[in-house]
Amino acid sequence: MKFRPSPYLALAPALIVITVMLGASLFYAVLESFGIIRVIGQDALSLDAYRDVLSGTGAAGGEFWVSLGFSLWVSAASTIFSSALALMAAVWLSSQKNQADTLAINGHLAFPHLAWATALLLLFSQSGILARWAAALGWIDVPADFPILVRDSFGVGIILHYSIKEIPFLALIVLGVLRSQPVGYDVVAENLGASRWQRLRYVMIPQVMPALFAGALLVFGLIFSSYEVPALLGIGYPRALPVLALRFFLDPDLRARSEGMVISLIITLIVLAVAVVSLKLEERKE
Amino acid sequence: MKYLVRALLYVVLVAPLALFIVYSFTEGWFFPAPFPSEWTTTTFQRTMDDPRTLGGMWQGFVIAVIVSLLSLILAFPAARALGLRQFRGRQIAWLMLFLPTVVPPLAIGMGLNILFLRVGLAGTIMGVSLAHLISTLPYTVFTLSSAFARYDENYEHQALALGANPMQIFFNITLRMMTPSLVVATLFAFLVSWSQYLLTLLIGGGKIITLPVLLFTAASGGNPSTIAIKSLLFILPPALVIAFTARELNRHGNEIREQY
Numbered sequence: 001m002k003f004r005p006s007p008y009l010a011l012a013p014a015l016i017v018i019t020v021m022l023g024a025s026l027f028y029a030v031l032e033s034f035g036i037i038r039v040i041g042q043d044a045l046s047l048d049a050y051r052d053v054l055s056g057t058g059a060a061g062g063e064f065w066v067s068l069g070f071s072l073w074v075s076a077a078s079t080i081f082s083s084a085l086a087l088m089a090a091v092w093l094s095s096q097k098n099q100a101d102t103l104a105i106n107g108h109l110a111f112p113h114l115a116w117a118t119a120l121l122l123l124f125s126q127s128g129i130l131a132r133w134a135a136a137l138g139w140i141d142v143p144a145d146f147p148i149l150v151r152d153s154f155g156v157g158i159i160l161h162y163s164i165k166e167i168p169f170l171a172l173i174v175l176g177v178l179r180s181q182p183v184g185y186d187v188v189a190e191n192l193g194a195s196r197w198q199r200l201r202y203v204m205i206p207q208v209m210p211a212l213f214a215g216a217l218l219v220f221g222l223i224f225s226s227y228e229v230p231a232l233l234g235i236g237y238p239r240a241l242p243v244l245a246l247r248f249f250l251d252p253d254l255r256a257r258s259e260g261m262v263i264s265l266i267i268t269l270i271v272l273a274v275a276v277v278s279l280k281l282e283e284r285k286e
Numbered sequence: 287m288k289y290l291v292r293a294l295l296y297v298v299l300v301a302p303l304a305l306f307i308v309y310s311f312t313e314g315w316f317f318p319a320p321f322p323s324e325w326t327t328t329t330f331q332r333t334m335d336d337p338r339t340l341g342g343m344w345q346g347f348v349i350a351v352i353v354s355l356l357s358l359i360l361a362f363p364a365a366r367a368l369g370l371r372q373f374r375g376r377q378i379a380w381l382m383l384f385l386p387t388v389v390p391p392l393a394i395g396m397g398l399n400i401l402f403l404r405v406g407l408a409g410t411i412m413g414v415s416l417a418h419l420i421s422t423l424p425y426t427v428f429t430l431s432s433a434f435a436r437y438d439e440n441y442e443h444q445a446l447a448l449g450a451n452p453m454q455i456f457f458n459i460t461l462r463m464m465t466p467s468l469v470v471a472t473l474f475a476f477l478v479s480w481s482q483y484l485l486t487l488l489i490g491g492g493k494i495i496t497l498p499v500l501l502f503t504a505a506s507g508g509n510p511s512t513i514a515i516k517s518l519l520f521i522l523p524p525a526l527v528i529a530f531t532a533r534e535l536n537r538h539g540n541e542i543r544e545q546y
Contacts, residue, residue, distance in 0.1 A: 015364070024401045122305055127317040164298060225392060264396050268390055
């Protein structure tokens, strides 16, 4: 065919844009993490920022290990909760013929994180709507009696946010698997006398597990590296790694900037490693 | 049990919306009043009269339009190649496009911040749009390439055999058959850009202030009514898009995934 262009030519514009911007941004990030900040004429390579962060001694580094632990805890807890809830939602949805419910799930997926976090703030803060209703019912007298659910030191607000917000993404993955499987397995199991619970436990769950696990890893990476939600629903100490990284990247003290950059690169490495595992799992599934 | 699950599903979906609407039109609703007592539009009017609100919406809209157009132009040929051709290096191309979906926007934004300051793109509409493009382009390509994978090229061959020229084939066959997917892909790109906070903050550097930036600042410690109004304005475009593309969304929903 004459008008058929080479695939390389067709892909070139998109790939060049991505490669140039991603490559250049990574290049400058690594430079700055080594303390090379050209604007102020500092171009001697130094490993100080890495040392300060990893040994937990620098301006930002002092908080590094605490923040890493906090981020791991929040991401792991949210991922586990949302996966469990998503599995339940998908099993329920797969028995529904109602399109409206699938649409509702999609609607929740499309609800921006920033708006969802804002809604949680208005609902769950100590003088929020739920606290007012509790007061109206006579359960509490003053806002301070209401449990601290958002902006708390254990990340409860952040976990609450993601546990619910990530259900649709994972539920739709599980639903995709369930709908692509022949109904036969389930019917055979039923004929062999398997109870509802047994069918769920030995037929459905083994089928969806690989896909759910791969999806859960992506969710973990997303939560681990996101800034807005822990910034809004978290507190000053302990704070999530991305919040720490950005705070020091924007610091007027340029030594702290390098440390912020080092932390951001560590986050990126962890997320990439998790994504690679997720991809490998998905390949094996195919 | 089933009714409970369904009830929870709709509460999660509707509660934030209801909350924003109620809060937007009340004043002086404080602890411990369980329900608002005074209904008013003054806060709403005050927020709308503030030039920053409409300015922020306008800037965000312009950026989102630029981003969706750029994504579409760049993604269309790439998606066609990925969806219809087998060629050496296809895996690598796919992986390169996948990369921006897993590299955190935080890291991309911090690196681009330095780069764009050097080349003079920081604090400009174009700079912010280019930064957003990194997060929208992969999704546009993947949405369109999955549509191209279902696309039958024989219609084009048929038209060619009947004497159509490439322009006619492109406009009358290709574009027409791809319209639903093109609309969905463009809307996704628009929404991802519209709700982008971090990249706008890092590249806009206080000069480009879109609605999510205003909302984030308000939510960090502002008047609940103002927060609610800004949230409402912020989720208005996504809500409209979802309402109008309900059927397509059911098919493509999960492709927008997590970027926003």
